[in-house]
Amino acid sequence: MKTYLLPSIKLTVILLVILGGIYPLAIAGVGTFSPGHGDGETISYKGHVVGYANIGQKFTKDEYFWSRPSAVDYHADGSGGSNKGPSNPDYLKDVKAKIDTFLKHNPGVTRAQIPAELVIASGSGLDPDLSPSSAKVQVARIARTRGISAEKINSIIDADTEKPLLGMFGPAKVNVLRLNVALGELKK
């Protein structure tokens, strides 16, 4: 046993120093040159930090683009999805209620126009994005509440839409926080 135990312990010690200590410190060093300096990239509005670029936040007022529903209510000191299965009756009831809420706040929008992602929760509970069609379906409501023309709001969506990677791979999306910051700047 001693033939293996002593080398095992020593090898563990030296690898702990290299893998647990030196390696992440080196990455932290390189990370200071990244956008956000390794602390996470933030977005500011009127001189205040209003959120993290990659972390979704709760928008429930009619004057903002709404984010997707979240199982953790956008509390980013945790994360997670609903973990509801597709056949769960309680879950389906919950989705129906969310559709009704959406219809109430968005008169004029028909059922068939609602993209499902707006009434079902994301995996992380912190999804920062919407697909462009989910943003556009909210334009009429925001235009009415803010008294801005729908045309102007649509142009913000188009400007903020991120195309698929290299134009070829993956879905197009738009960041909800950036959209809402752009809305605020539009008013000025």
Added chain:
Amino acid sequence: MNTEISGVIFTYLLTLAIAIPLGIYIARMFGGQETWLDFMAPVERFIFRFSGIDTRKEMNWKQHMLALLTINSVWLFYAFFCLLYQAHLPLNPDGNPNQTPDLAFNTAISFVVNCNLQDYSGESGATYFTQHFVIMFLQFVSAATGIAALFVLFKAFRDKVTDKLGNFWDFFVKSITRILLPLSVVMAIILAFNGTPTSYKAKDTFITLQGDTAHVSRGPAAAMIAIKHLGTNGGGWFGANSAHPLENPNYLTNTVELVAQTIIPIALVFALGFYLKKKKFAYVMFSVMTIGMLMLLIPTMNAEINGSPAIARMGISQPTGSMEGKEVRFGPANTAYWNIITTVISTGSVNSMHDSAMPVPGFMMMMAMMTNCFYGGCGVGILNFYIFIIIAVFISGLMVGRTPEFFGRKIEAREMKIASIIALLHPFIILVGTAISSYVLVHMPNADWAVKPSAWLNNPSFHGFSEMLYQYTSSAANNGSGFEGLGDNNIFWNVSAGFVLLFGRFLPIIGPVAIAGILANKKFIPESAGTLKSDTSTFGIMVFAVILIVAALSFFPALALGPIAEHFSLK
């Protein structure tokens, strides 16, 4: 939708483009030839001198396994006690508490065995110290353990009639210094520049645009997320794993993480071909694995892109497919690809919540872990596949009336016994575990545990059964993904899954290495006209049939009660 499918194809092709040269490199490196990472040699010499290891001492298969088990036990004790007292250790800026004994037991085993099942959430259940010095450390060394064990097997095949199978410490350390660490550095830097945090700062508080107070957990995550994928580990920094927008910020990082978890398992298949100079055999093996993967992938993608029939009945549109538990930036096609890759390979990281997947994908993901050899985890995938090869050789030998031989050695009763035990162990621990948990759920609903059995399941009926079946399947396959609705942080699940993890890891490593070691000692029979050829498509089909019968069919009754029943109830 088209850019989503092209994204999947691009990701797979990119994986092959990296994996094939990597395989050649690994074969050269372990073959003792010059490589461009030879500048690591002084570091290795220092590590060996410090540890008092002489790498020139060759070991037989038993000595290899003794070394492997000894160092793994050291890690187990070390990890358990660190997690148990993590609140008192440094680098805990968020003031997170100690893990309970049963949780620490489960977590320590789970990371030692390369499974990375997590019954805690990283934001609140671990500290920066345990994330780095326990979890990330184990992600490196458990992956290296798998690769080292595989090379014992390769060495036994290559050298004719030998007891000397190289030095375990040498294989192990070089797997880290020459493969895992260099790749991790590159990948961690890519992640850092795409928004994954790297600094040691504690969680942040700010006022949102709408005026709410919000907290954000952070931490030096990029280093860990790199090895989590390269080592096919899968344990995340944050609770939501790679669905979390800091752990996987955009489509590019998602592609990198997908490629990273697939390259080493595929590279090792090609490394086998180059190292043993049996390229044709490696191609047959690769084809069987790829066809198996595609048979799981295509129905999964189809189901997710088409969306949920229950949601469709509500009259809303599903332009992006089934989105419950999924992220907008990845989309359903890519998520389906991830679901299958992470389960055929024993990674178990997730970029969506598997519990909310449609029933067909749920079935396919469980099937992927039940077969557990289509590419498979770092090193262990081929070890699992090897067991099926031995069985296929034996059966086809009997069918044509020849003595079963593989690579010039006779397969006899002793080897077959080992192979059969290993092949049957997997269904045994999964099905017995699920049966016991179902019994407890029904007959002891109010047992006094942290989560009462009556509250275990997040979903009723068939799907609830799937949650339990999935948990043991994931544990036995050392995968680590979960139907996370299951209330698993209590003594029943922590302990029972802990034992399943141990059996599911070490026996399937020891078994194949033992067979290889015994075969290496046997008389070498040169190939003749009477030899059963193992590098033909006929043999490939034979192996596939064995996998289908042994692995897949033994699970069919359980699957019929879970995802299959749910599928038909949704229609």
